[in-house]
Amino acid sequence: MAEEVNDLKAIKxxxxxxxxxxxxxxxxxxxxxxxxxxxxxxxxxxxxxxxxGLLLLCxxxxxLKARAxxxxx
Numbered sequence: 001m002a003e004e005v006n007d008l009k010a011i012k013x014x015x016x017x018x019x020x021x022x023x024x025x026x027x028x029x030x031x032x033x034x035x036x037x038x039x040x041x042x043x044x045x046x047x048x049x050x051x052x053g054l055l056l057l058c059x060x061x062x063x064l065k066a067r068a069x070x071x072x073x
Contacts, residue, residue, distance in 0.1 A: 015066045022062030029055030 033052035036045050 011069060011072070015070045018062050018066035018069065022059045022066060025055050025059030025062060027059075029053070029057075029059055 029052045031052075032048055032055060035052075036048045039045050039048060
């Protein structure tokens with residue numbers, strides 16, 4: 001019984017951590033993509049688009065993994 005409680009605590013902590021990381025990366029990615037409006041060079045726009053897209057993708061994956069872990073418990 002004690003092992004189950006420890007497992008649930010570990011899963012809860014992992015879900016919270018993944019959620020926070022996912023939200024942070026998603027918001028940061030959105031800000032980087034928004035920065036496209038303020039760049040002047042084409043290369044800068046492409047760089048911001050790629051890096052912002054990757055950040056959004058990583059944040060989305062972290063949020064989806066957190067959601068899956070939450071349903072798993």
